[in-house]
Amino acid sequence: MGGRADSKPVRRAILFQRPVMLRRTAAANVAYALAQAGTPRSKRAERIAALLERVGLADLRTVRREIVRRRTAAAGAARALARDPEILLLDEPTASLDPAATRGVEEIIGWRRNPASRS
Amino acid sequence: MAAQSGIKIVMASHDLGQVRRLAGDVIFLVRGALCEQGPAADFLDTRRRERPAHSCAAISDLILPQQEHPMTFRFSSFAVALLLGASAAFTPAVAQDRSIVWPRPPRPRFRAVRLPAAAVQAKPVSSEGDRAGHWQALDTARRAMPTWCSSTQVAEKNSSPKALA
Numbered sequence: 280m281g282g283r284a285d286s287k288p289v290r291r292a293i294l295f296q297r298p299v300m301l302r303r304t305a306a307a308n309v310a311y312a313l314a315q316a317g318t319p320r321s322k323r324a325e326r327i328a329a330l331l332e333r334v335g336l337a338d339l340r341t342v343r344r345e346i347v348r349r350r351t352a353a354a355g356a357a358r359a360l361a362r363d364p365e366i367l368l369l370d371e372p373t374a375s376l377d378p379a380a381t382r383g384v385e386e387i388i389g390w391r392r393n394p395a396s397r398s
Numbered sequence: 399m400a401a402q403s404g405i406k407i408v409m410a411s412h413d414l415g416q417v418r419r420l421a422g423d424v425i426f427l428v429r430g431a432l433c434e435q436g437p438a439a440d441f442l443d444t445r446r447r448e449r450p451a452h453s454c455a456a457i458s459d460l461i462l463p464q465q466e467h468p469m470t471f472r473f474s475s476f477a478v479a480l481l482l483g484a485s486a487a488f489t490p491a492v493a494q495d496r497s498i499v500w501p502r503p504p505r506p507r508f509r510a511v512r513l514p515a516a517a518v519q520a521k522p523v524s525s526e527g528d529r530a531g532h533w534q535a536l537d538t539a540r541r542a543m544p545t546w547c548s549s550t551q552v553a554e555k556n557s558s559p560k561a562l563a
Contacts, residue, residue: 364405365406366406373416
């Protein structure tokens with residue numbers, strides 16, 4: 280993406296410190312984002328499964344109201360990635376999370392754990 | 399994962415450990431003013447005394463050494479924006495840094511620092527305080543991005559890490 284002067288608004292995504300989730304399942308939250316991004320209805324189910332898998336929420340796909348606090352960031356990330364963004368803006372997504380959840384978010388963002396480093 | 403898939407990520411953070419783990423490039427803002435930008439490794443490894451004595455030399459006053467541990471530095475009144483390039487996210491220097499501690503050390507207690515008025519050429523923080531600061535950080539970073547981190551630069555950096563140093 281380096282060098283791109285700008286991107287269409289639909290290809291930008293933002294993840295806030297405390298993402299506001301719809302009071303639905305994680306899948307429904309992602310589905311809403313996909314609808315807003317204009318994803319054809321026929322392709323949504325496939326994308327939802329892929330996105331939730333990507334953020335490690337595949338097990339919570341159909342569980343209603345299961346987006347607990349520390350999983351909210353992951354669900355929010357899935358929703359942000361649903362737009363297939365070119366630019367992803369993150370406003371301290373891990374500020375209020377415990378270390379384990381922070382690591383989850385960092386893994387979603389792109390941190391690969393270095394086996395040589397201390398754990 | 400997102401960074402590897404080609405998404406440009408701009409992230410505001412106050413957590414230097416996180417900066418070390420994630421950032422490819424750092425845009426360092428003090429009260430909304432762009433103070434420093436460059437590869438994360440350079441930014442993090444520059445010690446206080448080595449920072450150039452230009453208009454934002456006051457950064458060194460903002461970085462509070464705590465417990466003599468390199469990762470427990472604490473910034474105040476600022477936001478660091480990180481840039482994670484698709485391929486530039488992990489420089490070898492960062493990947494091989496064994497001083498990275500996980501989970502991160504306990505947050506040092508916040509200490510207020512009085513800024514020399516003339517040191518920081520910036521607008522004062524608005525009444526919305528930190529939140530506005532974050533927005534400004536992200537926006538400044540986003541605007542600085544295209545001119546600063548072009549694809550050719552990333553390619554050069556990957557082929558020879560010291561080319562830009």
